[in-house]
Amino acid sequence: MKVLLTTEGTYPFHQGGVSTWCDILINKLEPVDYVVYAILSNPFVTQKFKLPKGASLYTVPLWGTEEPSEHLSTPFPHIYLMKKQTGLNEIKEHFIPLFQELVYEIIAEVKDPRRFANILLGLYHFFQTYEYKESFKSEIVWDTYKKIILTAAADQSSGLSQPDVYGLVQSLGWLYRFFNIVNTPIPKVSVSHSSAAAFCGIPCVLSKLLNQTPYLLTEHGIYLREQYLSLSNRGYSSFLSKFLIRMVHSITSLNYTFADQVSPVCQYNMRWETEFGVAKKRIDVIYNGVDKSVFVEAPPRPPGPPVIAMIARIDPIKDIQTFMKAARIVLDKQPDAKFIVYGSVSVQAYYEECLALKEQLKMGESFIFAGHATQMTAAYHSGDIIVLSSISEAFPYSVVEAMMTGKPVVATDVGGIKEALGDTGVLVEPRNPEALAEGIMTYVTNPELRAEVGREGRERALSYFTLDRVLELHLKSYIKLATRAIERKPAPQVKVTPREKQRHVMEKAFSLAALGFNREAIAQYREALKLLPGSSSVPYILTEIAGLYNKLGEYDRAMVELARCEAYVGLIADREIS
Missing domain, CATH: 3.40.50.2000 (Glycogen Phosphorylase B;)
Structure with a gap:
């Protein structure tokens, strides 16, 4: 089984609890080959953990690069061609509509995660053809962004304060840096697994939209809460603080909406997740565990100061x-x-x-x-x-x-x-x-x-x-998601009458005819005739078939169907008289 494990500012480049957890999974869960997708602050950090054989690594640095494509394996000639074909017309026609929707969603107080996901998917497809930096650095993008933000700030109900030039530049810079994630290819895997409801969840959501990949979200802490706590130490203006927290809110809502299973590491976190609309049936707590063979019981310490x-x-x-x-x-x-x-x-x-x-x-x-x-x-x-x-x-x-x-x-x-x-x-x-x-x-x-x-x-x-319990629960989750064995009760068998079947087939025929698929519609109407050859719908069906043949220019066949219709009506009338 291949699993995409996404991280942000942690494994394999930094020490800490989340990195310890990642290292345990990757080294101990032998039935799984991991693809680690690590989002970094910059490309110059030293890798602290060595990945085992069978694991692979994607890195996405958000800062510290001149070109947003530096982390990609795309050949330079291909990137050069992408730059050349990213002209003003392409930006106006294809990028600006997506960019506008992105900004509107991020500054919105009420979030629409599914709309947000479609925007990200659109951007992902756009950057398969056009170059990221050429698109974002266009003057028309700056003009568009400035107009949206200043208009929103002028509306007191938006909750956004009026930004200065620095605030505008900085916030647009955040969009440029953070969303370089959608400029990175998504590998095909059995399951995607994000280590936080953060920006590292974007590849998992895209994988689900692109490849129907099941998505497991682990929550070690509550990302949105942590961002609120850290804001007071950052010294941002009112506008930048509000912009950043709304952007993070968009990201967390996106993760909660698209995760097939949300696994907090404690019951405490469930309160936040349910508050954000995660159904309890999608939540499955998996506590952190440690290796009892490593963390052995300490021998008695000799007498001395505590x-x-x-x-x-x-x-x-x-x-x-x-x-x-x-x-x-x-x-x-x-x-x-x-x-x-x-x-x-x-x-x-x-x-x-x-x-x-x-x-x-x-x-x-x-x-x-x-x-x-x-x-x-x-x-x-x-x-x-x-x-x-x-x-x-x-x-x-x-x-x-x-x-x-x-x-x-x-x-x-x-x-x-x-x-x-x-x-x-x-x-x-x-x-x-x-x-x-x-x-x-x-x-x-x-x-x-x-x-x-x-x-x-x-x-x-x-x-x-214990570590054994952690590994067992994660492997079971992967298998359950990968095989789509999400505990669903089989739908009750409902007996469908011939008349209901005929109505369904006739609706299908009508839809096909409306779309211009005339022969396919005729075939469906004939199927309806077979289901109930003596029903009151026969004259209507025969008339519709005749009309479709008429559209096809097959007038003789249209006349035959009309004759059948008249004969059927006459037969019914004779029966009623007798």
């Missing part, structure tokens, strides 16, 4: 600063405690803020940023307590991995963390360093409780969150 570890990237969404403030509170009560953060720097500016806060809190060597851990199991084993202080999560691997190694967990009550921990850890509200510190102190001063909760957490992880 060590509190966090395994998370340095990113505002992980709220490392709340962890640091909680650490300061704990250190005031337990001065020999040690705090370690294992994780690569995702946002450099945020990391620098964390370093400044460390100095401000005067924690010295008591709080360490250890960088990315190459030996993940050893990182968990190094701590007595594992902490996660995120403000947003789906179903984080770090919690399940900690549980599998037998470590007690203190985490913020966000996303699906409660579903993972159950009663085997401490949950606190996010952005509350005092509550987080109190949760940590619960275990710092009680080694027996740490050991007991750690054992309970491991038992829970072995019951619900």
Whole structure:
């Protein structure tokens, strides 16, 4: 089985939970050959994961290229010819109508995903013949875009504020960059599988429209919610913020509408999906799982100062600063405690803020940023307590991995963390360093409780969150989708009477005649005669047949059918008299 797995800013170029999940599927699910379709920020990032034999890779960089076709394998002479034939007339006649519809859909407050899908399909077909950059960079495109946006902004009911020139250029630039996805070929596969309800879902939707490919959507987090959360840190104008969130809303609605199966990694995410109109019968939760042979139970740590570890990237969404403030509170009560953060720097500016806060809190060597851990199991084993202080999560691997190694967990009550921990850890509200510190102190001063909760957490992880279970559920989903074995009840058998059959055939004949398929219509009318040769419809049918022969210029045959009609009417009349 061949599966198209689409990613965005994750596998195989970046570390993290989604990348871990992708790597597990691709390396462990042996009956499947994966085609990885990776959307990148730029083409210069280093590949972090090696794909196994049998897997292939498409990359689509959104920024960092001069030509939008640089990532394609299309020969230069072919691209050159496409440029030459992309003239003003072609742009006006074929591209501008699609472009207008695209902009209208993106800025609309109420979304129409099926219309949006047809626009994307039209653009995909257009760029099979015409060149992407020549089309988008045309002056008429700028004039068209400016007119649409300024007209919409002038209408107060649109909710769009008046943009400045920078806002117009930037927002059009987003369209140019993001929708280069439709400029990329779609491979033929058995199933398409998107790792998020994001732009990486576009190839899956196109594959469904082009090849009727079933579409599986996995939701690790809620993409639209995450974009809302991150907007406050981006410093965009009111217009750009509104434009971006509406564009993301269009994309998420598109994914939710066209996915045959939506598989969130926790029940928590279902609330968002059902709110966006995903029917519960299309939702099938598949929890993340880990390899119990890798994340083995930790041996007892030797006596010494308590060590509190966090395994998370340095990113505002992980709220490392709340962890640091909680650490300061704990250190005031337990001065020999040690705090370690294992994780690569995702946002450099945020990391620098964390370093400044460390100095401000005067924690010295008591709080360490250890960088990315190459030996993940050893990182968990190094701590007595594992902490996660995120403000947003789906179903984080770090919690399940900690549980599998037998470590007690203190985490913020966000996303699906409660579903993972159950009663085997401490949950606190996010952005509350005092509550987080109190949760940590619960275990710092009680080694027996740490050991007991750690054992309970491991038992829970072995019951619900193993790698074998994850692989089994994904393979079953692929097979179900690929074979179209979506649990549908067979339609009840309805007995159709000869008269109903005749009416159906006559309607078909009438439609064929209306389209000018006269001989085909005659054949259908004759079929209607065979179904009920003695019905009251016979004279009408014979008259219609005669008329069709007349249109064909076969006047003798038309006269024969009229004679049959008169004879039939006469026969009926004689019967009625007798």
